[in-house]
Amino acid sequence: MNIVVLVKQVPDTWAERKLKDADATLDRASVDGLINELDEYAIEEGLQIAEAQRAAGNEAEVTILTMGPEKAAESIRKALSMGADKAVHLLDDGLAGSDGLSTSYALAQVLGQIGFDLVIAGSESTDARMGVMAAMLAERLGVPQVSLANKVEIDGTAIRIRRASEDGYFEVESTLPAVVSVVEKTNEPRYPSFKGIMAAKKKPVQTMSLADAGIDPALVGLGGAATEVVDHTQRPPRQAGTVVKDEGDGGAKVAEFLAAQKFI
Amino acid sequence: MAEILVLAEHVDADVKKVTLELITLARRFGEASVVWTGAGAEEGQARLAEYGATRVYVAADSVYDDYVTNPAAELLAQLVKEKSPALVLVAGNAQGKEVAGRLAVKIDSGVLTDAVDLQPGADGPVAEQSVFGGATIVHSRVRRGTPIVAMRPNAVAPEPAAGDAAIEAVSLSADATGARITNRVVAERSDRPELSEASIVVSGGRGTGGAEGFGVIEQLADAMGAAVGASRAVTDAGWYPHQFQVGQTGKTVSPQLYMAIGISGAIQHRAGMQTSKTIIAVNKDPEAPIFELADFGVVGDLFKVVPQLLEEIGKRK
Ligand SMILES: Cc1cc2nc3c(=O)[nH]c(=O)nc-3n(C[C@H](O)[C@H](O)[C@H](O)COP(=O)(O)OP(=O)(O)OC[C@H]3O[C@@H](n4cnc5c(N)ncnc54)[C@H](O)[C@@H]3O)c2cc1C
Ligand SMILES: Nc1ncnc2c1ncn2[C@@H]1O[C@H](COP(=O)(O)O)[C@@H](O)[C@H]1O
Numbered sequence: 001m002n003i004v005v006l007v008k009q010v011p012d013t014w015a016e017r018k019l020k021d022a023d024a025t026l027d028r029a030s031v032d033g034l035i036n037e038l039d040e041y042a043i044e045e046g047l048q049i050a051e052a053q054r055a056a057g058n059e060a061e062v063t064i065l066t067m068g069p070e071k072a073a074e075s076i077r078k079a080l081s082m083g084a085d086k087a088v089h090l091l092d093d094g095l096a097g098s099d100g101l102s103t104s105y106a107l108a109q110v111l112g113q114i115g116f117d118l119v120i121a122g123s124e125s126t127d128a129r130m131g132v133m134a135a136m137l138a139e140r141l142g143v144p145q146v147s148l149a150n151k152v153e154i155d156g157t158a159i160r161i162r163r164a165s166e167d168g169y170f171e172v173e174s175t176l177p178a179v180v181s182v183v184e185k186t187n188e189p190r191y192p193s194f195k196g197i198m199a200a201k202k203k204p205v206q207t208m209s210l211a212d213a214g215i216d217p218a219l220v221g222l223g224g225a226a227t228e229v230v231d232h233t234q235r236p237p238r239q240a241g242t243v244v245k246d247e248g249d250g251g252a253k254v255a256e257f258l259a260a261q262k263f264i
Numbered sequence: 265m266a267e268i269l270v271l272a273e274h275v276d277a278d279v280k281k282v283t284l285e286l287i288t289l290a291r292r293f294g295e296a297s298v299v300w301t302g303a304g305a306e307e308g309q310a311r312l313a314e315y316g317a318t319r320v321y322v323a324a325d326s327v328y329d330d331y332v333t334n335p336a337a338e339l340l341a342q343l344v345k346e347k348s349p350a351l352v353l354v355a356g357n358a359q360g361k362e363v364a365g366r367l368a369v370k371i372d373s374g375v376l377t378d379a380v381d382l383q384p385g386a387d388g389p390v391a392e393q394s395v396f397g398g399a400t401i402v403h404s405r406v407r408r409g410t411p412i413v414a415m416r417p418n419a420v421a422p423e424p425a426a427g428d429a430a431i432e433a434v435s436l437s438a439d440a441t442g443a444r445i446t447n448r449v450v451a452e453r454s455d456r457p458e459l460s461e462a463s464i465v466v467s468g469g470r471g472t473g474g475a476e477g478f479g480v481i482e483q484l485a486d487a488m489g490a491a492v493g494a495s496r497a498v499t500d501a502g503w504y505p506h507q508f509q510v511g512q513t514g515k516t517v518s519p520q521l522y523m524a525i526g527i528s529g530a531i532q533h534r535a536g537m538q539t540s541k542t543i544i545a546v547n548k549d550p551e552a553p554i555f556e557l558a559d560f561g562v563v564g565d566l567f568k569v570v571p572q573l574l575e576e577i578g579k580r581k
Contacts, residue, residue: 017396101368130377132365139369144443171447226374226408233401243555246564251572257560
């Protein structure tokens with residue numbers, strides 16, 4: 001089984017993230033990059049499915065696919081040290097400034113070339129937070145979308161998931177090939193072992209340019225994006241409120257505040 | 265007048281509040297045409313008329329309930345081609361965003377997600393988005409195709425207006441395909457308001473110490489007529505169900521009042537509640553980041569503060 005896991009490198013959520021003034025794209029140079037935390041669940045799911053396939057006597061391989069600048073290679077290394085077999089890095093200056101729609105086009109082109117039985121994405125990226133990639137890719141690739149899974153089961157070429165819904169969950173099924181996305185309740189991502197970190201150094205990483213992947217440069221990057229940022233500003237800090245220490249009257253003080261604001 | 269498509273969210277005939285918000289918003293840009301998938305449109309019609317919907321395209325077929333996102337996106341794509349609307353609005357929840365994403369690919373149009381406001385601009389609608397955990401405000405627009413915007417629930421207040429909500433039957437020309445829904449497991453509905461719609465939300469965090477301790481959050485919510493929310497620490501530990509999680513990977517709420525009890529206020533939690541109008545925090549750690557957001561905070565033990573608050577609320581009733 002050919003499993004491709006989509007991994008994005010994002011700026012550290014805990015660092016101060018900013019858009020650049022010149023072109024309103026994310027300033028990736030000034031903050032540390034790391035694997036989108038939600039993609040670690042996708043990697044773990046891919047590894048577990050591959051392990052189960054191998055245990056059943058089937059061949060299985062996990063490929064990491066990342067589109068991003070040079071720095072994103074760090075995230076690829078980490079994914080490989082967790083246990084993925086190889087990686088494809090879509091790397092080209094022409095991709096800078098792509099929006100969701102153009103990213104899905106670029107990733108779909110690569111997926112078309114490398115082939116797949118199963119594509120696994122995270123539920124969203126912590127920087128863009130669109131949560132649309134699995135849906136967009138399923139549409140582009142013409143395969144079922146089995147997204148927002150908090151439980152995944154594979155049985156031959158059938159895939160069954162539990163899809164998190166607004167007020168519970170749905171049971172969803174389809175056949176492979178398919179695009180899956182997983183939410184953070186699916187599994188517990190493993191830490192890379194020392195052995196894994198050493199082994200990762202020897203694993204193959206294929207770098208692809210726009211030309212290699214047959215991507216039309218006019219459809220990606222700032223110029224190819226279907227959306228644009230008009231302006232951006234830092235939100236002024238919230239006005240400091242009142243904080244009191246409970247001296248045995250904390251509950252009463254909250255009640256006074258609520259009453260003054262007419263909530264009770 | 266320009267036509268605006270609004271994808272309705274409803275439970276049978278019950279129209280969700282976010283749909284009324286979208287209709288209200290659509291009227292800023294033209295005539296609101298609601299797109300209704302599945303059953304219940306006849307009973308829901310009056311409510312749509314009350315908020316000024318001009319018409320309702322009804323696709324009363326079960327495929328929308330049987331397949332994940334694709335039929336709804338396909339129907340919208342078909343309507344975009346037939347009606348040439350100026351704008352398509354969907355609810356900015358996980359399901360709505362996925363429909364928006366598929367639609368964007370189908371009609372090769374730009375999509376903006378998680379908008380907290382949408383205003384007319386010289387080159388089409390301009391969306392306001394709150395990014396990086398709320399630290400940055402971005403205005404953006406679609407520059408190719410028919411703008412598709414997923415609006416965050418509670419971003420606009422629903423305003424009644426006169427409308428006919430004239431029903432027009434439509435149907436999908438293509439067969440539905442994709443992933444099939446074989447079963448729906450819906451949590452028992454409580455009498456509490458729905459989390460993403462509620463005007464007051466009382467949320468508990470790890471500080472409640474367990475499922476039993478979390479009971480005090482439910483008590484306070486009931487005394488306040490509020491919805492219950494939880495931090496990820498609580499839902500991960502299984503003290504309260506996942507669908508009540510507030511934050512980046514849970515629900516986004518924007519109520520009049522948010523009470524964070526025993527929650528530290530990690531950036532991923534704040535991403536889901538930062539735009540609440542008034543915020544109250546109770547936490548025993550004076551350094552907890554939630555106090556940076558709080559309009560009123562109490563440094564203290566929630567198991568002392570909340571029972572006293574419940575008593576005070578009882579006295580005032
Ligand atoms: C990709 C990603 C996505 C995430 N998504 C979400 C999300 O959607 N929602 C979310 O909430 N989190 C999310 N998180 C997790 C987030 O980072 C925090 O770990 C989480 O919010 C912590 O929950 P908490 O505040 O309840 O627990 P803690 O951080 O452990 O805080 C508990 C607080 O309770 C206080 N306390 C303890 N006992 C008492 C007492 N008796 N009385 C009063 N106060 C007390 C403590 O002082 C402490 O401040 C996400 C993390 C990642 C990496
Ligand atoms: N540039 C990228 N490279 C690889 N995978 C990506 C990229 N962008 C998004 N993804 C995948 O799509 C998921 C959802 O992203 P988003 O729609 O941006 O919230 C992520 O969790 C990743 O798995």
